[in-house]
Amino acid sequence: MAAASAKHDVFQAIADPTRRRLLKLLSNQEMPVTAISEHFPISRTAVSKHLKVLSEAGLVKERKVGRETRYKLEPDPLVELKDWLQYFELFWENKLNALKRFVESDESEVDLSINLSGEDKQRK
Amino acid sequence: MAAASAKHDVFQAIADPTRRRLLKLLSNQEMPVTAISEHFPISRTAVSKHLKVLSEAGLVKERKVGRETRYKLEPDPLVELKDWLQYFELFWENKLNALKRFVESDESEVDLSINLSGEDKQRK
């Protein structure tokens, strides 16, 4: 699945603060472009281009209704971000806790090579 | 807290695929620049610039050892990403579950307007 969002990836799409605001705005409601752009200090055309980027990343879906195009959030591609982040969960906050979670959750697909004490983490 | 990583934010820092690879590489080990750049098809100088961006976002820490500068991951700023993502958790995965959680938790501060059927809710 996850229809190969070729041209723009999620990481790049959310790099821009305007686009992040767009995503939040559209998470609550489906909205047409003009209404959307009233929430931003830039031109409608500029908003339209941001929406295009988001669309190419698969993060919004558009639907034509009469003469307007309504956009809404399509959150699925954010899973990629979540997965990426998950790798690093091990390293922040309480690192020991993270390790514990990791060992317990048995989603040990990757050997992260963290060796905190010289102990063998493969213990069961 | 969270020492105002002014110039580059986390979102922008991780937008570049090379920088994402750098973070993974440095999560396991502290490494000097030349060794790092052997893992990439670009010049050492280019790698150095990427490291600077990561550093300005607070995502790596450098330490001078003799004539080399060693870099390692500093994962704390990723929490910002995690928090941002968390907002959207409601919307992906099993949307019915999310809705259920939402309804049950009675923290109905926001009208999430999840439209499960594809019907136009505005019809009156």
Added chain:
DNA sequence: TCATTACGAAACCATTTGGTTTCATATAAA
């Protein structure tokens, strides 16, 4: 029918980005 509204495409522009090569400097090694 004719005017208005909603929208995206196009052309254009300044700035940022990601890369290069060259150079200066500090440390290590011979």
Added chain:
DNA sequence: TTTATATGAAACCAAATGGTTTCGTAATGA
């Protein structure tokens, strides 16, 4: 001391980015 190594700063460049204004077209409404 002299040479080699490790690194970042500087100058430069092409392409991408984020914005603008102008224009064409489709749908609504008077």
